[in-house]
Amino acid sequence: MPFIRRLAIIGVGLIGGSLARILREKGEVGEIVGIGRGEANLRTAVDIGVIDRYSLDPESGVEGADMVFLATPVCSIAGLAARIASHLSAGCVVTDGGSVKGEIVAACEGLMPAGAHFVGGHPIAGTEHTGVEASFATLYQGKRCIITPTERTDPQALAKVVRMWEIAGSEVVLMDVEKHDRVVAAISHLPHMVAYSLVNAVEGYDRFDENILRYSAGGFRDFTRIASSDPVMWRDIAVMNREAVLEMMDYFTAHFSRLRALVAEQEGTGLEAFFAGAKRSRDAIL
Amino acid sequence: MPFIRRLAIIGVGLIGGSLARILREKGEVGEIVGIGRGEANLRTAVDIGVIDRYSLDPESGVEGADMVFLATPVCSIAGLAARIASHLSAGCVVTDGGSVKGEIVAACEGLMPAGAHFVGGHPIAGTEHTGVEASFATLYQGKRCIITPTERTDPQALAKVVRMWEIAGSEVVLMDVEKHDRVVAAISHLPHMVAYSLVNAVEGYDRFDENILRYSAGGFRDFTRIASSDPVMWRDIAVMNREAVLEMMDYFTAHFSRLRALVAEQEGTGLEAFFAGAKRSRDAIL
Numbered sequence A, B: 001m002p003f004i005r006r007l008a009i010i011g012v013g014l015i016g017g018s019l020a021r022i023l024r025e026k027g028e029v030g031e032i033v034g035i036g037r038g039e040a041n042l043r044t045a046v047d048i049g050v051i052d053r054y055s056l057d058p059e060s061g062v063e064g065a066d067m068v069f070l071a072t073p074v075c076s077i078a079g080l081a082a083r084i085a086s087h088l089s090a091g092c093v094v095t096d097g098g099s100v101k102g103e104i105v106a107a108c109e110g111l112m113p114a115g116a117h118f119v120g121g122h123p124i125a126g127t128e129h130t131g132v133e134a135s136f137a138t139l140y141q142g143k144r145c146i147i148t149p150t151e152r153t154d155p156q157a158l159a160k161v162v163r164m165w166e167i168a169g170s171e172v173v174l175m176d177v178e179k180h181d182r183v184v185a186a187i188s189h190l191p192h193m194v195a196y197s198l199v200n201a202v203e204g205y206d207r208f209d210e211n212i213l214r215y216s217a218g219g220f221r222d223f224t225r226i227a228s229s230d231p232v233m234w235r236d237i238a239v240m241n242r243e244a245v246l247e248m249m250d251y252f253t254a255h256f257s258r259l260r261a262l263v264a265e266q267e268g269t270g271l272e273a274f275f276a277g278a279k280r281s282r283d284a285i286l
Helices: A016-024 A039-048 A072-088 A102-111 A155-167 A177-203 A219-224 A231-240 A243-265 A268-284 B015-024 B041-045 B074-086 B100-113 B155-167 B176-204 B218-223 B233-241 B244-264 B266-282
Strands: A002-010 A029-035 A053-055 A067-070 A093-096 A116-122 A144-147 A169-173 B004-010 B030-037 B053-055 B066-070 B092-098 B117-123 B146-150 B171-176
Touching: A002 A016, A016 A029, A016 A155, A029 B146, A039 B015, A067 A072, A067 A102, A072 A093, A072 A231, A072 B041, A093 A102, A093 A155, A093 A169, A102 A116, A102 A177, A102 A231, A102 B171, A116 A155, A116 A177, A116 A219, A116 B004, A116 B117, A144 A155, A144 A177, A144 B176, A144 B266, A169 A243, A169 B176, A177 A219, A177 A243, A177 B176, A177 B244, A177 B266, A219 B176, A231 A243, A231 B244, A231 B266, A243 A268, A243 B176, A243 B233, A243 B244, A268 B176, B004 B015, B004 B176, B015 B030, B015 B155, B030 B041, B041 B053, B074 B092, B074 B100, B100 B117, B100 B176, B100 B233, B117 B155, B146 B155, B146 B176, B155 B171, B176 B218, B176 B233, B233 B244
Parallel strands: A002 A029, A002 A067, A029 A053, A067 A093, A093 A116, A144 A169, B004 B030, B004 B066, B030 B053, B066 B092, B092 B117, B146 B171
Antiparallel strands: A116 A144, B117 B146
16 A cells, blocks of 8 residues: 555645655555646646646545645645645645745644644755646655644654655755744745845846846856746745745845945955855855 | 967966867967966966966066966956066067956056057856866857957957957957946846855854754755855955946845835735846846
Protein backbone atom coordinates (compact mmCIF):
# COMPACT_ATOMS: atom_id res chain seq x y z
CA MET A 1 0.00 0.00 0.00
CA PRO A 2 1.41 3.42 -0.90
CA PHE A 3 2.28 5.90 1.84
CA ILE A 4 -0.57 8.19 0.78
CA ARG A 5 -3.74 6.44 -0.36
CA ARG A 6 -5.51 9.40 -1.88
CA LEU A 7 -3.89 12.82 -2.21
CA ALA A 8 -6.05 15.84 -2.95
CA ILE A 9 -4.12 18.81 -4.30
CA ILE A 10 -5.90 22.14 -4.33
CA GLY A 11 -4.07 24.31 -6.84
CA VAL A 12 -2.34 22.21 -9.48
CA GLY A 13 0.48 24.50 -10.59
CA LEU A 14 4.25 24.50 -10.23
CA ILE A 15 4.19 23.67 -6.51
CA GLY A 16 1.27 21.25 -6.40
CA GLY A 17 2.15 19.63 -9.71
CA SER A 18 5.77 19.03 -8.75
CA LEU A 19 4.77 17.31 -5.50
CA ALA A 20 2.31 15.12 -7.41
CA ARG A 21 4.98 14.15 -9.93
CA ILE A 22 7.60 13.07 -7.40
CA LEU A 23 5.16 11.11 -5.17
CA ARG A 24 3.85 9.33 -8.24
CA GLU A 25 7.35 8.66 -9.52
CA LYS A 26 8.32 7.14 -6.16
CA GLY A 27 5.19 4.98 -6.08
CA GLU A 28 4.16 6.52 -2.77
CA VAL A 29 0.66 7.65 -3.70
CA GLY A 30 -2.44 5.68 -4.76
CA GLU A 31 -4.68 8.26 -6.38
CA ILE A 32 -4.16 11.97 -6.99
CA VAL A 33 -7.18 14.26 -7.25
CA GLY A 34 -6.55 17.75 -8.60
CA ILE A 35 -8.80 20.58 -7.48
CA GLY A 36 -8.93 24.06 -8.96
CA ARG A 37 -10.98 26.69 -10.73
CA GLY A 38 -9.38 26.51 -14.16
CA GLU A 39 -10.71 23.47 -15.97
CA ALA A 40 -8.29 23.79 -18.91
CA ASN A 41 -5.32 23.61 -16.55
CA LEU A 42 -6.78 20.58 -14.74
CA ARG A 43 -7.43 18.81 -18.05
CA THR A 44 -3.82 19.44 -19.02
CA ALA A 45 -2.74 18.02 -15.67
CA VAL A 46 -4.68 14.84 -16.38
CA ASP A 47 -3.39 14.66 -19.96
CA ILE A 48 0.25 14.92 -18.93
CA GLY A 49 -0.29 12.38 -16.13
CA VAL A 50 0.28 14.66 -13.15
CA ILE A 51 -3.13 13.89 -11.60
CA ASP A 52 -5.59 11.03 -12.07
CA ARG A 53 -8.80 13.01 -12.04
CA TYR A 54 -10.03 16.46 -11.12
CA SER A 55 -12.81 18.36 -9.45
CA LEU A 56 -13.83 22.00 -9.71
CA ASP A 57 -15.46 21.68 -6.32
CA PRO A 58 -13.14 21.63 -3.27
CA GLU A 59 -15.83 20.19 -0.97
CA SER A 60 -16.41 17.02 -2.96
CA GLY A 61 -12.84 16.91 -4.29
CA VAL A 62 -11.31 16.22 -0.89
CA GLU A 63 -13.74 13.42 0.03
CA GLY A 64 -11.94 10.22 0.97
CA ALA A 65 -8.51 11.83 0.86
CA ASP A 66 -6.03 10.94 3.61
CA MET A 67 -3.80 13.90 2.64
CA VAL A 68 -4.81 17.33 1.34
CA PHE A 69 -2.19 19.73 0.01
CA LEU A 70 -3.24 23.36 -0.28
CA ALA A 71 -1.02 24.82 -2.97
CA THR A 72 -2.92 27.98 -3.83
CA PRO A 73 -1.90 31.64 -3.32
CA VAL A 74 -1.36 32.50 0.34
CA CYS A 75 -4.45 34.71 0.61
CA SER A 76 -6.78 31.90 -0.43
CA ILE A 77 -5.51 29.09 1.83
CA ALA A 78 -7.49 29.82 4.99
CA GLY A 79 -10.69 30.34 3.01
CA LEU A 80 -10.27 27.00 1.25
CA ALA A 81 -9.56 25.27 4.56
CA ALA A 82 -12.87 26.64 5.84
CA ARG A 83 -14.73 25.31 2.79
CA ILE A 84 -13.31 21.80 2.94
CA ALA A 85 -13.27 21.36 6.75
CA SER A 86 -16.60 19.61 7.13
CA HIS A 87 -15.88 17.31 4.18
CA LEU A 88 -12.62 15.85 5.48
CA SER A 89 -12.45 12.15 6.31
CA ALA A 90 -11.44 11.00 9.77
CA GLY A 91 -7.66 10.86 10.06
CA CYS A 92 -7.11 13.23 7.14
CA VAL A 93 -4.00 15.41 7.30
CA VAL A 94 -4.17 18.85 5.70
CA THR A 95 -1.01 20.79 4.90
CA ASP A 96 -0.09 23.75 2.73
CA GLY A 97 2.79 25.24 0.79
CA GLY A 98 2.26 28.89 1.59
CA SER A 99 5.33 31.06 2.05
CA VAL A 100 3.74 32.91 4.97
CA LYS A 101 2.75 30.85 7.99
CA GLY A 102 1.50 33.06 10.85
CA GLU A 103 -2.04 33.89 9.77
CA ILE A 104 -2.48 30.66 7.81
CA VAL A 105 -1.54 28.26 10.58
CA ALA A 106 -3.59 30.08 13.23
CA ALA A 107 -6.66 30.12 10.97
CA CYS A 108 -6.38 26.57 9.62
CA GLU A 109 -5.71 24.91 12.98
CA GLY A 110 -8.89 26.41 14.36
CA LEU A 111 -10.93 25.18 11.40
CA MET A 112 -10.14 21.47 11.55
CA PRO A 113 -12.95 19.17 12.67
CA ALA A 114 -12.33 16.39 15.18
CA GLY A 115 -10.14 13.70 13.66
CA ALA A 116 -8.57 15.89 10.97
CA HIS A 117 -5.30 17.74 11.49
CA PHE A 118 -3.57 20.74 9.98
CA VAL A 119 0.23 21.06 9.72
CA GLY A 120 1.75 24.18 8.13
CA GLY A 121 4.53 23.75 5.61
CA HIS A 122 6.65 25.73 3.21
CA PRO A 123 8.85 24.07 0.61
CA ILE A 124 11.59 26.59 -0.22
CA ALA A 125 11.65 25.90 -3.91
CA GLY A 126 10.27 27.44 -7.03
CA THR A 127 11.13 29.06 -10.29
CA GLU A 128 9.82 32.24 -11.88
CA HIS A 129 7.50 30.08 -14.00
CA THR A 130 3.96 29.06 -13.09
CA GLY A 131 1.39 26.47 -14.07
CA VAL A 132 1.30 22.70 -14.10
CA GLU A 133 3.33 22.52 -17.30
CA ALA A 134 6.22 24.19 -15.47
CA SER A 135 6.16 21.49 -12.75
CA PHE A 136 8.85 18.81 -12.55
CA ALA A 137 9.59 15.89 -10.26
CA THR A 138 12.97 17.13 -9.02
CA LEU A 139 11.83 20.61 -7.93
CA TYR A 140 12.18 19.71 -4.25
CA GLN A 141 15.30 17.56 -4.54
CA GLY A 142 17.88 18.78 -2.00
CA LYS A 143 15.81 21.87 -1.16
CA ARG A 144 14.75 22.83 2.35
CA CYS A 145 11.16 22.39 3.39
CA ILE A 146 10.19 24.22 6.56
CA ILE A 147 7.42 22.61 8.63
CA THR A 148 5.91 24.78 11.36
CA PRO A 149 4.30 22.71 14.15
CA THR A 150 2.63 24.43 17.08
CA GLU A 151 1.62 23.25 20.56
CA ARG A 152 -1.62 22.03 19.06
CA THR A 153 -0.07 19.96 16.26
CA ASP A 154 -0.90 16.25 16.23
CA PRO A 155 2.38 14.29 16.38
CA GLN A 156 1.28 11.63 13.89
CA ALA A 157 0.03 14.22 11.42
CA LEU A 158 3.35 16.04 11.77
CA ALA A 159 5.28 12.83 11.14
CA LYS A 160 3.22 12.13 8.01
CA VAL A 161 3.85 15.58 6.51
CA VAL A 162 7.57 15.38 7.33
CA ARG A 163 7.76 11.97 5.68
CA MET A 164 5.94 13.21 2.56
CA TRP A 165 8.50 15.97 2.02
CA GLU A 166 11.38 13.62 2.70
CA ILE A 167 10.02 11.35 -0.01
CA ALA A 168 9.95 14.40 -2.29
CA GLY A 169 13.68 14.77 -1.66
CA SER A 170 13.53 17.78 0.66
CA GLU A 171 15.66 18.48 3.69
CA VAL A 172 12.96 19.05 6.30
CA VAL A 173 13.50 21.71 8.97
CA LEU A 174 11.08 22.23 11.87
CA MET A 175 10.66 25.86 12.90
CA ASP A 176 8.16 27.85 14.87
CA VAL A 177 5.71 29.96 12.92
CA GLU A 178 7.03 33.36 14.03
CA LYS A 179 10.63 32.50 13.21
CA HIS A 180 9.62 31.10 9.84
CA ASP A 181 7.93 34.34 8.83
CA ARG A 182 10.97 36.40 9.84
CA VAL A 183 13.45 34.08 8.13
CA VAL A 184 11.61 34.04 4.80
CA ALA A 185 11.07 37.79 5.01
CA ALA A 186 14.85 38.09 5.14
CA ILE A 187 16.00 35.53 2.60
CA SER A 188 13.12 35.66 0.13
CA HIS A 189 10.60 38.46 0.61
CA LEU A 190 13.15 41.26 1.08
CA PRO A 191 15.15 40.27 -2.04
CA HIS A 192 11.94 40.37 -4.05
CA MET A 193 11.01 43.82 -2.72
CA VAL A 194 14.53 44.99 -3.59
CA ALA A 195 14.52 43.48 -7.08
CA TYR A 196 11.13 44.92 -8.02
CA SER A 197 12.21 48.35 -6.73
CA LEU A 198 15.51 48.18 -8.57
CA VAL A 199 13.89 47.46 -11.92
CA ASN A 200 11.35 50.24 -11.39
CA ALA A 201 14.09 52.70 -10.40
CA VAL A 202 16.17 51.99 -13.50
CA GLU A 203 13.11 51.93 -15.75
CA GLY A 204 11.95 55.23 -14.30
CA TYR A 205 15.31 56.94 -14.71
CA ASP A 206 14.51 59.74 -17.12
CA ARG A 207 17.69 61.76 -17.50
CA PHE A 208 18.05 60.60 -21.10
CA ASP A 209 15.52 60.34 -23.89
CA GLU A 210 15.83 56.60 -24.22
CA ASN A 211 15.23 53.63 -21.96
CA ILE A 212 18.62 52.77 -20.51
CA LEU A 213 17.52 49.25 -19.63
CA ARG A 214 18.55 48.38 -23.18
CA TYR A 215 22.17 48.67 -22.10
CA SER A 216 21.79 46.12 -19.32
CA ALA A 217 24.01 43.08 -19.53
CA GLY A 218 23.82 39.56 -18.17
CA GLY A 219 24.65 40.67 -14.64
CA PHE A 220 21.60 42.91 -14.47
CA ARG A 221 19.39 40.27 -16.00
CA ASP A 222 20.55 37.63 -13.51
CA PHE A 223 20.23 40.03 -10.61
CA THR A 224 16.68 40.97 -11.50
CA ARG A 225 15.40 37.51 -12.45
CA ILE A 226 13.13 37.41 -9.40
CA ALA A 227 11.46 40.64 -10.53
CA SER A 228 9.81 38.48 -13.19
CA SER A 229 7.87 36.63 -10.49
CA ASP A 230 4.08 36.66 -10.34
CA PRO A 231 2.82 40.10 -9.19
CA VAL A 232 -0.39 38.74 -7.65
CA MET A 233 1.48 36.17 -5.58
CA TRP A 234 3.86 38.82 -4.29
CA ARG A 235 1.07 41.27 -3.57
CA ASP A 236 -0.48 38.63 -1.31
CA ILE A 237 2.79 37.74 0.38
CA ALA A 238 3.63 41.39 1.02
CA VAL A 239 0.23 41.95 2.61
CA MET A 240 0.14 38.75 4.68
CA ASN A 241 3.69 38.99 6.00
CA ARG A 242 3.77 42.77 6.16
CA GLU A 243 5.10 43.09 9.70
CA ALA A 244 8.17 40.96 9.02
CA VAL A 245 8.60 42.39 5.51
CA LEU A 246 8.54 45.96 6.82
CA GLU A 247 11.05 45.07 9.52
CA MET A 248 13.44 43.61 6.96
CA MET A 249 12.92 46.53 4.55
CA ASP A 250 13.94 48.85 7.38
CA TYR A 251 17.00 46.72 8.15
CA PHE A 252 17.96 46.96 4.51
CA THR A 253 17.38 50.70 4.41
CA ALA A 254 19.65 51.20 7.42
CA HIS A 255 22.49 49.36 5.66
CA PHE A 256 21.84 51.04 2.32
CA SER A 257 21.83 54.48 3.98
CA ARG A 258 25.12 53.71 5.69
CA LEU A 259 26.59 52.76 2.33
CA ARG A 260 25.26 55.97 0.78
CA ALA A 261 27.02 57.99 3.46
CA LEU A 262 30.29 56.14 2.83
CA VAL A 263 30.04 56.88 -0.90
CA ALA A 264 29.14 60.54 -0.33
CA GLU A 265 32.07 60.98 2.06
CA GLN A 266 34.45 59.01 -0.23
CA GLU A 267 35.31 56.86 2.78
CA GLY A 268 37.59 54.37 1.01
CA THR A 269 38.39 52.28 4.06
CA GLY A 270 34.77 52.07 5.16
CA LEU A 271 33.60 51.20 1.64
CA GLU A 272 36.11 48.42 1.27
CA ALA A 273 35.11 47.00 4.68
CA PHE A 274 31.41 47.19 3.77
CA PHE A 275 31.94 45.36 0.47
CA ALA A 276 34.42 42.86 1.91
CA GLY A 277 32.06 41.97 4.76
CA ALA A 278 29.23 41.27 2.33
CA LYS A 279 31.52 39.25 0.07
CA ARG A 280 32.65 37.13 3.03
CA SER A 281 29.07 36.40 4.08
CA ARG A 282 27.96 35.66 0.57
CA ASP A 283 30.92 33.44 -0.29
CA ALA A 284 30.20 31.43 2.88
CA ILE A 285 26.79 30.33 1.54
CA LEU A 286 28.07 29.25 -1.86
CA MET B 1 50.37 41.99 -41.22
CA PRO B 2 48.07 41.70 -38.20
CA PHE B 3 45.71 44.53 -37.30
CA ILE B 4 47.73 45.33 -34.17
CA ARG B 5 51.48 44.96 -34.50
CA ARG B 6 52.41 45.13 -30.83
CA LEU B 7 49.80 45.28 -28.08
CA ALA B 8 50.85 46.30 -24.60
CA ILE B 9 48.37 45.31 -21.89
CA ILE B 10 48.79 46.92 -18.51
CA GLY B 11 46.99 44.69 -16.01
CA VAL B 12 46.84 41.11 -17.24
CA GLY B 13 43.75 39.81 -15.46
CA LEU B 14 40.27 38.74 -16.52
CA ILE B 15 39.69 41.80 -18.72
CA GLY B 16 43.17 42.23 -20.20
CA GLY B 17 43.77 38.50 -20.53
CA SER B 18 40.48 37.86 -22.31
CA LEU B 19 41.19 40.58 -24.90
CA ALA B 20 44.66 39.13 -25.47
CA ARG B 21 43.22 35.65 -25.95
CA ILE B 22 40.64 36.62 -28.57
CA LEU B 23 42.98 38.88 -30.59
CA ARG B 24 45.56 36.11 -30.64
CA GLU B 25 42.96 33.51 -31.57
CA LYS B 26 41.80 35.67 -34.48
CA GLY B 27 45.37 36.23 -35.66
CA GLU B 28 44.92 39.98 -35.37
CA VAL B 29 47.90 40.76 -33.14
CA GLY B 30 51.64 40.36 -33.70
CA GLU B 31 53.16 40.51 -30.25
CA ILE B 32 51.51 40.90 -26.85
CA VAL B 33 53.48 42.44 -24.01
CA GLY B 34 52.01 42.07 -20.53
CA ILE B 35 52.75 44.73 -17.92
CA GLY B 36 51.98 44.51 -14.23
CA ARG B 37 53.31 44.48 -10.70
CA GLY B 38 52.79 40.81 -9.87
CA GLU B 39 55.53 38.80 -11.52
CA ALA B 40 53.97 35.43 -10.64
CA ASN B 41 50.76 36.38 -12.47
CA LEU B 42 52.71 37.59 -15.51
CA ARG B 43 54.76 34.38 -15.59
CA THR B 44 51.52 32.41 -15.52
CA ALA B 45 50.21 34.56 -18.38
CA VAL B 46 53.28 33.66 -20.45
CA ASP B 47 53.07 29.98 -19.48
CA ILE B 48 49.43 29.65 -20.56
CA GLY B 49 50.14 31.56 -23.78
CA VAL B 50 48.06 34.67 -23.10
CA ILE B 51 51.04 37.03 -23.56
CA ASP B 52 54.40 36.65 -25.31
CA ARG B 53 56.57 38.44 -22.78
CA TYR B 54 56.21 40.73 -19.82
CA SER B 55 57.63 43.79 -18.14
CA LEU B 56 57.32 45.01 -14.57
CA ASP B 57 58.05 48.49 -15.80
CA PRO B 58 55.23 50.33 -17.64
CA GLU B 59 57.60 52.89 -19.16
CA SER B 60 59.74 50.39 -21.04
CA GLY B 61 56.90 47.89 -21.46
CA VAL B 62 54.93 50.14 -23.80
CA GLU B 63 57.87 51.00 -26.05
CA GLY B 64 57.19 50.22 -29.69
CA ALA B 65 53.54 49.35 -29.07
CA ASP B 66 50.95 50.64 -31.54
CA MET B 67 48.13 49.85 -29.08
CA VAL B 68 48.15 50.09 -25.30
CA PHE B 69 45.25 48.69 -23.26
CA LEU B 70 44.96 49.91 -19.68
CA ALA B 71 43.10 47.16 -17.85
CA THR B 72 43.89 48.01 -14.25
CA PRO B 73 41.55 49.20 -11.46
CA VAL B 74 39.85 52.50 -12.29
CA CYS B 75 41.78 54.51 -9.70
CA SER B 76 45.14 53.61 -11.21
CA ILE B 77 44.45 54.29 -14.89
CA ALA B 78 45.19 58.03 -15.04
CA GLY B 79 48.39 57.58 -13.00
CA LEU B 80 49.62 54.89 -15.37
CA ALA B 81 48.79 57.01 -18.39
CA ALA B 82 50.95 59.76 -16.90
CA ARG B 83 53.85 57.34 -16.39
CA ILE B 84 53.80 55.90 -19.92
CA ALA B 85 53.00 59.12 -21.83
CA SER B 86 56.52 60.15 -22.74
CA HIS B 87 57.42 56.58 -23.75
CA LEU B 88 54.68 56.12 -26.36
CA SER B 89 55.62 55.67 -30.01
CA ALA B 90 54.28 58.06 -32.64
CA GLY B 91 50.85 56.90 -33.78
CA CYS B 92 50.23 54.82 -30.67
CA VAL B 93 46.63 54.48 -29.55
CA VAL B 94 45.94 54.16 -25.82
CA THR B 95 42.61 52.89 -24.56
CA ASP B 96 41.27 51.54 -21.30
CA GLY B 97 38.61 49.23 -19.90
CA GLY B 98 37.59 51.23 -16.85
CA SER B 99 33.93 51.18 -15.88
CA VAL B 100 33.98 54.88 -14.99
CA LYS B 101 34.86 57.28 -17.78
CA GLY B 102 34.49 60.92 -16.66
CA GLU B 103 37.64 61.48 -14.65
CA ILE B 104 39.68 58.95 -16.62
CA VAL B 105 39.01 60.34 -20.08
CA ALA B 106 39.56 63.95 -19.03
CA ALA B 107 42.87 63.09 -17.37
CA CYS B 108 44.22 60.75 -20.02
CA GLU B 109 43.38 62.96 -23.00
CA GLY B 110 45.36 65.76 -21.45
CA LEU B 111 48.37 63.53 -20.86
CA MET B 112 48.94 62.27 -24.40
CA PRO B 113 52.04 63.59 -26.19
CA ALA B 114 51.84 64.78 -29.79
CA GLY B 115 51.20 61.83 -32.11
CA ALA B 116 49.66 59.53 -29.48
CA HIS B 117 45.93 59.35 -28.85
CA PHE B 118 43.68 58.28 -26.02
CA VAL B 119 40.20 56.78 -26.54
CA GLY B 120 38.12 55.76 -23.52
CA GLY B 121 36.38 52.41 -23.56
CA HIS B 122 34.36 50.12 -21.36
CA PRO B 123 33.60 46.53 -22.32
CA ILE B 124 30.44 45.57 -20.42
CA ALA B 125 31.53 42.07 -19.59
CA GLY B 126 33.00 40.28 -16.66
CA THR B 127 32.47 37.56 -14.11
CA GLU B 128 32.91 37.59 -10.35
CA HIS B 129 36.28 35.90 -10.86
CA THR B 130 39.60 37.69 -11.26
CA GLY B 131 43.09 36.98 -12.55
CA VAL B 132 44.52 35.86 -15.85
CA GLU B 133 43.57 32.25 -15.21
CA ALA B 134 39.89 33.32 -15.18
CA SER B 135 40.24 34.92 -18.63
CA PHE B 136 38.74 33.34 -21.74
CA ALA B 137 38.53 34.22 -25.42
CA THR B 138 34.74 34.45 -25.62
CA LEU B 139 34.26 36.87 -22.70
CA TYR B 140 33.36 39.73 -25.06
CA GLN B 141 31.38 37.71 -27.58
CA GLY B 142 28.01 39.38 -28.15
CA LYS B 143 28.55 41.80 -25.25
CA ARG B 144 28.30 45.55 -25.55
CA CYS B 145 31.44 47.64 -25.48
CA ILE B 146 30.89 51.34 -24.89
CA ILE B 147 33.44 53.69 -26.46
CA THR B 148 33.37 57.30 -25.27
CA PRO B 149 34.85 59.72 -27.83
CA THR B 150 35.02 63.42 -27.07
CA GLU B 151 35.49 66.51 -29.25
CA ARG B 152 39.22 65.98 -28.93
CA THR B 153 39.25 62.33 -30.03
CA ASP B 154 41.33 61.51 -33.11
CA PRO B 155 39.03 59.85 -35.68
CA GLN B 156 41.59 57.27 -36.80
CA ALA B 157 42.39 56.31 -33.20
CA LEU B 158 38.66 55.96 -32.53
CA ALA B 159 38.24 53.75 -35.58
CA LYS B 160 41.11 51.53 -34.46
CA VAL B 161 39.69 51.01 -30.96
CA VAL B 162 36.21 50.31 -32.36
CA ARG B 163 37.67 47.77 -34.78
CA MET B 164 39.62 46.06 -31.99
CA TRP B 165 36.46 45.49 -29.95
CA GLU B 166 34.53 44.34 -33.01
CA ILE B 167 37.25 41.75 -33.62
CA ALA B 168 36.77 40.67 -29.99
CA GLY B 169 33.12 40.00 -30.82
CA SER B 170 31.62 43.00 -29.05
CA GLU B 171 28.72 45.11 -30.15
CA VAL B 172 30.30 48.57 -30.03
CA VAL B 173 28.20 51.53 -28.87
CA LEU B 174 29.47 55.12 -28.98
CA MET B 175 28.31 57.27 -26.08
CA ASP B 176 29.37 60.51 -24.50
CA VAL B 177 31.29 60.30 -21.25
CA GLU B 178 28.62 61.81 -19.02
CA LYS B 179 25.89 59.55 -20.32
CA HIS B 180 28.13 56.52 -19.97
CA ASP B 181 28.74 57.19 -16.30
CA ARG B 182 25.00 57.59 -15.61
CA VAL B 183 24.04 54.50 -17.57
CA VAL B 184 26.52 52.21 -15.85
CA ALA B 185 25.62 53.71 -12.49
CA ALA B 186 22.07 52.55 -13.19
CA ILE B 187 22.58 49.13 -14.71
CA SER B 188 25.74 48.03 -12.92
CA HIS B 189 26.87 50.19 -10.01
CA LEU B 190 23.46 50.51 -8.35
CA PRO B 191 22.77 46.75 -8.46
CA HIS B 192 26.13 46.16 -6.78
CA MET B 193 25.37 48.70 -4.04
CA VAL B 194 22.01 47.01 -3.52
CA ALA B 195 23.42 43.48 -3.46
CA TYR B 196 26.19 44.31 -0.98
CA SER B 197 23.66 46.09 1.27
CA LEU B 198 21.20 43.22 1.05
CA VAL B 199 23.74 40.62 2.15
CA ASN B 200 24.90 42.84 5.01
CA ALA B 201 21.30 43.46 6.11
CA VAL B 202 20.44 39.76 6.22
CA GLU B 203 23.78 38.84 7.81
CA GLY B 204 23.27 41.55 10.43
CA TYR B 205 19.72 40.48 11.27
CA ASP B 206 20.02 39.47 14.90
CA ARG B 207 16.53 38.60 16.06
CA PHE B 208 17.49 34.94 16.38
CA ASP B 209 20.56 33.32 17.89
CA GLU B 210 21.70 31.80 14.62
CA ASN B 211 22.77 33.12 11.25
CA ILE B 212 19.68 32.92 9.08
CA LEU B 213 21.74 33.03 5.90
CA ARG B 214 21.98 29.27 6.30
CA TYR B 215 18.35 29.00 5.23
CA SER B 216 18.94 30.83 1.98
CA ALA B 217 18.08 28.94 -1.18
CA GLY B 218 19.19 29.16 -4.79
CA GLY B 219 17.18 32.31 -5.41
CA PHE B 220 19.06 34.23 -2.75
CA ARG B 221 22.38 32.89 -3.93
CA ASP B 222 21.69 33.89 -7.54
CA PHE B 223 20.40 37.27 -6.50
CA THR B 224 23.47 38.04 -4.43
CA ARG B 225 26.10 36.64 -6.79
CA ILE B 226 27.42 40.11 -7.56
CA ALA B 227 28.04 40.71 -3.84
CA SER B 228 30.95 38.30 -4.28
CA SER B 229 32.71 40.83 -6.53
CA ASP B 230 36.08 42.35 -5.65
CA PRO B 231 35.68 44.85 -2.75
CA VAL B 232 38.69 46.95 -3.79
CA MET B 233 37.43 47.33 -7.33
CA TRP B 234 34.02 48.39 -6.10
CA ARG B 235 35.47 50.78 -3.53
CA ASP B 236 37.27 52.55 -6.39
CA ILE B 237 34.23 52.60 -8.68
CA ALA B 238 31.99 53.97 -5.90
CA VAL B 239 34.46 56.76 -5.21
CA MET B 240 35.19 57.65 -8.83
CA ASN B 241 31.58 57.61 -10.01
CA ARG B 242 30.11 58.86 -6.75
CA GLU B 243 27.94 61.59 -8.22
CA ALA B 244 26.09 59.24 -10.57
CA VAL B 245 26.05 56.42 -8.00
CA LEU B 246 24.50 58.67 -5.37
CA GLU B 247 21.91 59.88 -7.84
CA MET B 248 20.91 56.30 -8.68
CA MET B 249 20.91 55.25 -5.02
CA ASP B 250 18.46 58.09 -4.36
CA TYR B 251 16.30 57.02 -7.29
CA PHE B 252 16.24 53.52 -5.85
CA THR B 253 15.44 54.77 -2.37
CA ALA B 254 12.48 56.76 -3.70
CA HIS B 255 11.01 53.63 -5.30
CA PHE B 256 11.80 51.43 -2.32
CA SER B 257 10.16 53.92 0.03
CA ARG B 258 7.06 54.02 -2.11
CA LEU B 259 6.90 50.23 -1.98
CA ARG B 260 7.33 50.32 1.80
CA ALA B 261 4.36 52.66 2.09
CA LEU B 262 2.24 50.36 -0.10
CA VAL B 263 3.10 47.38 2.10
CA ALA B 264 2.44 49.29 5.32
CA GLU B 265 -0.93 50.48 4.04
CA GLN B 266 -1.80 47.04 2.62
CA GLU B 267 -2.54 48.72 -0.70
CA GLY B 268 -3.26 45.61 -2.75
CA THR B 269 -3.96 47.38 -6.02
CA GLY B 270 -0.90 49.59 -5.74
CA LEU B 271 1.32 46.64 -4.81
CA GLU B 272 0.16 44.58 -7.75
CA ALA B 273 0.74 47.51 -10.11
CA PHE B 274 4.22 48.10 -8.65
CA PHE B 275 5.21 44.45 -9.09
CA ALA B 276 3.53 44.07 -12.50
CA GLY B 277 5.29 47.18 -13.84
CA ALA B 278 8.66 45.83 -12.78
CA LYS B 279 7.89 42.41 -14.24
CA ARG B 280 6.91 43.97 -17.57
CA SER B 281 10.13 45.98 -17.75
CA ARG B 282 12.28 43.06 -16.72
CA ASP B 283 10.61 40.57 -19.08
CA ALA B 284 11.21 43.04 -21.92
CA ILE B 285 15.01 42.78 -21.52
CA LEU B 286 15.09 38.98 -21.44
